[in-house]
Amino acid sequence: MPELEQALAEVAAEMAARTDRGSVASYIPQLGKVDPQKFGIAGVTNDGRVILAGDADQPFSIQSVSKVFTLTLALGKIGDALWQRVGREPSGNPFNSIVQLEHENGIPRNPFINAGAIVVSDVLLAGHQPREAIGEILRFIQFLADDDTIIIDREVAASERATGYRNFALANYMKSFGNLHHQPELALGVYFHHCAVAMSCRQLAMAGRFLANGGRN
Missing domain, CATH: 3.40.710.10 (DD-peptidase/beta-lactamase superfamily)
Structure with missing residues (x-):
């Protein structure tokens, strides 16, 4: 678990440092309004434990x-x-x-x-x-x-x-x-x-x- 938490935190930190991240879909106008700077990541183990980093609770169109x-x-x-x-x-x-x-x-x-x-x-x-x-x-x-x-x-x-x-x-x-x-x-x-x-x-x-x-x- 600690290793997984650390891995997700490192990914989120690396993405937060980038200024060129994110590209929104232009072919659906409503999706073009999404903030491209948002980044979230989540992991769930088979026994239900949840690991989160970044904007992991921000809803988006899947x-x-x-x-x-x-x-x-x-x-x-x-x-x-x-x-x-x-x-x-x-x-x-x-x-x-x-x-x-x-x-x-x-x-x-x-x-x-x-x-x-x-x-x-x-x-x-x-x-x-x-x-x-x-x-x-x-x-x-x-x-x-x-x-x-x-x-x-x-x-x-x-x-x-x-x-x-x-x-x-x-x-x-x-x-x-x-x-x-x-x-x-x-x-x-x-x-x-x-x-x-x-x-x-x-x-x-x-x-x-x-x-x-x-x-x-």
């Missing part, structure tokens, strides 16, 4: 980190059938590329690129309204983190929807291949909202602990 949680939910719902609709291979292309979808009949390479995460969102929509699917995702993350104060940043979600032209293209293209079972705007509504979950480093470390603990929280 964006693609949320794809881990939605994938977990989708696998719990349909198991290996998920892999008929999304692959398990690296893409070798940018996370929002449409190029491979044409060659691979609308099947995304993996669930962590945008196209794959949109398919996962479509899976979570089955039998639900978008509001219900979004609520299920949020409650799952709150459960994992043992913290019901975690929220969805509605302004970030709206900003993503207003500027998500390429994601709309990906969704419509996959729909043309039959790989979305709901209307693209519905799957995208779920996708934009789970990317807009706002958490601190502490909360995120707690929520991710099951990954290092044999699936147990």
Whole structure:
């Protein structure tokens, strides 16, 4: 424990001394407003001990980190059938590329690129309204983190929807291949909202602990 505390403190101190650190996402206007000087780090052991450094309690939009949680939910719902609709291979292309979808009949390479995460969102929509699917995702993350104060940043979600032209293209293209079972705007509504979950480093470390603990929280 002392070694881990020291390691995190050293990383935070090194980052605090840098004046060139941080670069915010300009492709989503609301994310462009984030203070690039913020830096936090958190670690949680399997027995629940928490180590923090820097701005570890500052909430931020977790964006693609949320794809881990939605994938977990989708696998719990349909198991290996998920892999008929999304692959398990690296893409070798940018996370929002449409190029491979044409060659691979609308099947995304993996669930962590945008196209794959949109398919996962479509899976979570089955039998639900978008509001219900979004609520299920949020409650799952709150459960994992043992913290019901975690929220969805509605302004970030709206900003993503207003500027998500390429994601709309990906969704419509996959729909043309039959790989979305709901209307693209519905799957995208779920996708934009789970990317807009706002958490601190502490909360995120707690929520991710099951990954290092044999699936147990």
